[in-house]
Amino acid sequence: MGDAAALLVRAAAPERGHLWRGIAFLMLAAGLEALGPLAGKALIDTYLVPRNADLPAMFGLLAGALVAGNVASWLRYLQLVRLAGLAMRSVQRVREEVYAHVLRLPMRFFDHAITGQLVSRVTNDTEAVKALYVQVLFVMLDSLIVLAGAMVAMLWLDWRLMLIVATLAPAVGLIVYVYQRLSAPAVARTRELRSDLNAQMAESIAGMPVLQASNAAERFEQRFAALNEAHFASRQVELRANAWLLRPVLDLLNVLLLAAVIWAFGARGNGAALGAVEVGILYAFMSYMARVVEPLIQITMQFSQLQQAMVGAARVHALLKETETPVAGETGRVRQGEIEIEDLTFAYQPGHDVLHGLALRIPAGSFHGIVGHTGSGKTTLLSLLLRFYPAPPGSICIDNVPLEAIGEDHFRASVGLVPQDPFLLAASARENIAMGRPLTDAQVEAAARAAQAHDFIVRLERGYGTPLGEGGARLSVGQKQLLAIARALAGEPRILLLDEATAHIDSETEQVVQRALADLRGKVTIVAIAHRLSTVRDADRIVVLNHGRIAELGTHSELMAIEAGLYQRLYLLQQLEGEDAADAV
Ligand SMILES: Nc1ncnc2c1ncn2[C@@H]1O[C@H](COP(=O)(O)OP(=O)(O)OP(=O)(O)O)[C@@H](O)[C@H]1O
Structure with a gap:
């Protein structure tokens, strides 16, 4: 409830004026509409039953009712335009806010995030804001005002009869309470299952080649069907609660109440014919009763929508509460691109250090290769250099400026990345290089x-x-990689980081990449992780990581000279593999 309210306030914040005006129109319209039966009562009691045909007065009364009705309709139009517009714009704003927020979440968040669920929050759950406006403001507030107007009018007409009608209030309270207890868990579960469905869909599309190659279609189909079935069952629980508790119970109460009012009316007259004044009151009373029961039915029916909206709003709000990556408010600048790493220790989870006291100086314009066994910490080091995860303050400096003291935009412009998977957009080659x-x-x-x-x-x-x-489907893997390098270079970075950029390309394309890197020497600082050691053979220095520590450091020939060294072993192993592969051809 608190989350939903917080989201509503947040969504409406930029246009409170519209909100208040909309509510004012709503109240005025509902107030005017509440006068209708009173005019009817006056017509019956004063003119029709006593057969007192004062035509000008009757005409005046009817004209007044007509004008009031028209004004009320016009006010309703204004209210709808104001509040519906506000609701739509709020969804638009919240959706943009959530998307912008997701774009700024730390990488740590995405270690656990599930794509489909996240998509579902940004697209479906944000609709909750609209539902909250429509349900809470349009229907519930409207119904409450109509209800209050009718109760006041009834109080004025006959307070004892009004008390009979007022017994509906606790009855409705009880119905809503029972309804919530029954349906709330089902509503939350339905939402979760829906985003699980999205998640499975997204996962299946992303992994389609593996899925088809491992002939897993049937298993995935079954898993999807099971989820879908659970979703249906959960909806069924909701629907049953709706069908039982919302309309039918209130309809029944309405009939009982009507009988009670007529009985009370009859009992008071003691069987004698009703007087002229009483016919008018009875007419007005019956009209008002309809105006009490219908809004109550509306309010209770809206509870089902409201509940779904609240669950959605809570999910959106929880996502918005995730802390964004702190933006360095500093203005430190990258000039030459010299990297200095000092006593860098890092753990994803406390107590499980992945890097242990690294120390390394990478001069501006140099080319450094990083190699090592799988899991030795190469990608982690790169992620820290990219500020995807926060390194301990002061442990990494660029041009003597601590990494965390460099302004975000300048930092991103100064450090380019060529990832292992080039990630191309479904756009032209030019757009893929420019990236906006x-x-x-x-x-x-x-x-x-x-x-x-x-x-x-x-x-x-x-x-x-x-x-x-999509995903650069028209290009070969090597071409995608070259395009990714072009993209990184287009920003004219001082530092270029490559994460196994040659892992999936043939030797010929690898040579092209090597040529590209060679051309950049002296102009850009290059740090390249490479599984394939030939990529970094010509590097100024090669850093060999082993279990998060620098095991060896030097040029290719220096490292090859270390007898039984790690690099030497890795290199010889790869050469053997290369020969095997050549033999196999
Ligand atoms: N996001 C993460 N959360 C928790 N632990 C992680 C995360 N990423 C990596 N690790 C752990 O950190 C260690 C180093 O991983 P890292 O990816 O840096 O190695 P790597 O040398 O790049 O390996 P590879 O060559 O296989 O890519 C591994 O033990 C890995 O399990």
């Missing part, structure tokens, strides 16, 4: 040339404008 940065065609082309990607791009049928298909 305001780069000229000449800059894009220069980056592509530096990455040795220009030649294959111009051979595509529309050159730089060629759409590459």
Whole structure:
């Protein structure tokens, strides 16, 4: 409840004026509508039953009722436009806010996040805000005002009869309480299951090649069907609670109440014919009773929607409460691109250090390779250099400025990344290189040339404008990698980090990448993780990591000279594998 309210307040914050105006129109319209039966009563009691046909007065009364009705309709229109617009804009705002927030969450969050569930929060759950407005403001508030107006009018007409009708209030309270107890767990579960369905869908699409190759379609189908069945069962519980408790019980109460009022009316007259005044009251009373029962039915029915909306709002709110990566408010700058690492110890989980007291100086413009067994901490080191995870303050400096003291935009512009999986957008080659940065065609082309990607791009049928298909489906793995290098270079970084950029490409393309890197020497500081040692053979220095420690450090020939050294063993092993592969061809 608190979360839902917090989200509502947050969503409406920029346009409180609309909100208050909308509510004011709503109250005025409902108030005017409440006058209708009173006009009817006056007409019956004063003119019709006593057969007192004062035509001008009757006409005046009818005209007044007509004007009031029209004004009420106009106010309803204004209210709807105000509040519906507000609700739509709020969803739009909250959705954008949630998406922007997700983009700024720390990498640590994504270690545990499940894509489909996250998508579901940004797309479906944000709709909860609209439902909250529609349910809470439009229907519930409206119904409450109509209800209050009717009760006041009834109090004025006959307070004893009003008390009979008022017994509905505790009855409705009880119904709503029982309903909530029964359906709340089912509603929350339904939401969770729905996002699980999304999650499985997203996972299946992402892993389609593996899924089909391992002939897992049937197993996945069964898993999906089981989830879907659970979703249906959970909806069923909700529906049963709705069907039993909301409309039918109140309809029954309504009939009982009507009987009680008529009985009370009859009992008071002691069987004598009703007087003229009483016919008017009875008419007005019956009209008001409908106005009491209908809003109560509406309010209770809305509880089911409200409950779903609250669960959605709570999920959105929980996501918004995740702490964003703190943005360095500092203004430190990268100039040459010298990296200095000192006593760097890091753990993902406390007590499980992955890096132990690393110390390393990488001069500006140099080319450093990082190699080591799987799990030795290479990617972790790169992630820390990229500020994906926070390194202990002061343990990494660039140009003598601590990493955390460099302003975010400047840092991202100064440090380029070529990841193992190039991640291409379903857009043109040009857009994939520019990535939304305001780069000229000449800059894009220069980056592509530096990455040795220009030649294959111009051979595509529309050159730089060629759409590459989702995930760059139209390119070979090596071409994607070259494009990713071009993208990293287009920002003219001082430091270029490569994460196994040659892991999946053939030796020929590897040589192209090597040429590209060689051209960059002296201009950009390059740190490249490489499983394939030939990629970093020519590096100024190679860092050999072993269980989170620097085991060896030197040029290729220096490391090869260490008898039974780690690097030497790795290198010889790869050479043997290479020969085996060549023999096999
Ligand atoms: N996000 C994470 N959360 C917790 N532990 C992690 C995380 N990422 C990596 N690790 C652990 O940190 C250690 C080092 O992993 P890292 O990915 O840095 O090794 P690597 O040398 O890059 O390995 P590879 O060559 O296989 O990519 C491993 O034991 C791994 O299980």
